[in-house]
Amino acid sequence: MTLRSEFGREGNVWLMPGGSLLSAALAAALVVVGWDVVQLASEEALARAAKEIGPTGRLVLIADTQGRLPDPRAALAGRPRPFVVAVGAGGAFSTLADVVERRVAAAVLDADRPFADLVAALDSLLRSTPVAHDANRLVARLRQREDEARRFFGLTPREQHVLGALIAGRSAAEIAVANQVSMPTVRSHIRAVLTKLGVSSQLAAVALAHRSCREPTLLERMREVHQL
Structure with a gap:
């Protein structure tokens, strides 16, 4: 499913999975700020769209209600990788650290923030020129936040x-x-x-x-x- 913006085309953003409530809300919000959004419901749909996405594409992985994130590596195997952003929820710092450590995503966002802030942060990431980050440092920071989050339950x-x-x-x-x-x-x-x-x-x-x-x-x- 593709949602097209009426406010000037920034380019395509591919959201996966396309069926979650968070995915639908982010898709609608990104359209408002100028992106055309393609929602992908499965890894099979991603594999079919892989050629169109290409190395300059923007792929956003959305966590499900259990905090699990899809893994696009098999669907994108043998093709240049797009810029991948993972959006986790429920304080899933460990899950976000895992996707960075496994080189699934180049950038991550925590969805447990005011929705307007999440949209602004995601829009800013998608508009920026992808740069190489220190994955080890990002993983360490996410692991630290996981430890900090655990303390509050005590x-x-x-x-x-x-x-x-x-x-x-x-x-x-x-x-x-x-x-x-x-x-x-x-x-x-x-x-x-x-x-x-x-x-x-x-x-x-x-x-x-x-x-x-x-x-x-x-x-x-x-x-x-x-x-x-």
């Missing part, structure tokens, strides 16, 4: 609540009043949060949450803060 419900309040800009005193607990109790929870996250300040904990947290309760809290 927080107790009360610690999650306190961190959520810090993310919302509440002070320790405000948290104590709102929850009808003492300041020493709040400070104890904050110390536990900092220790488990491996950071030395409340500001660093909030920054780490925005960068790498994928714990559902805290993610929802951050989305609420972004909407204020």
Whole structure:
């Protein structure tokens, strides 16, 4: 299926798999900013389109609901490789690291961000001239984010609540009043949060949450803060 833009042709972008909700949303958004989008539903469809895509093409791999990414290597075997971007979801940093390590994709994006930001980042990548990246450095950075994301799942419900309040800009005193607990109790929870996250300040904990947290309760809290 091909979606054509009415706002000036930037060229073709090939999305795979074409049947996911995220793929459909990205396809519609990319058309709005000027791309013609071809949605590919399977590796067989990619193999049939491989000649047309060519080495100057743009191929975007979209994770499924389980966080799995398609592997286009067999379908593109024996042909010049296009510029491949992998879009992972659900904090799938390990999956994204794997596709870079196996040289499946040259660039990656994490879909767990405001949708407008994701579209802008993807559009910017697709418009840029592909350059060779240090794959080992990118893999190391993604592995680090996977480790950071895992730390948030070690927080107790009360610690999650306190961190959520810090993310919302509440002070320790405000948290104590709102929850009808003492300041020493709040400070104890904050110390536990900092220790488990491996950071030395409340500001660093909030920054780490925005960068790498994928714990559902805290993610929802951050989305609420972004909407204020």
